[in-house]
Amino acid sequence: MITMAKIGSALAILLVLSSCGNTIRGIGRDTANAVNATQDAGRSVGRAATR
Secondary structure: OHHHHHHHHHHHHHHHHHHHHHHHHHHHHHHHHHHHHHHHHHHHHHHHHHO
C-alpha cells in the first residue's frame, strides 16, 4: 500500500512539474508576441511621423 502511495505521489509531482513547464513556455510566447507588437507599433508611428 505504501509503494502505491509513493508511485501516485511521484506521478502527481511529474504532472505538476510538466504543467509548470507548459505555463512557462506559454508566458515566453506571450511575452515575445507583446514585444513584436510593440516594435511593430513603434515602426508604424515612426513611419507616420516622417510623412
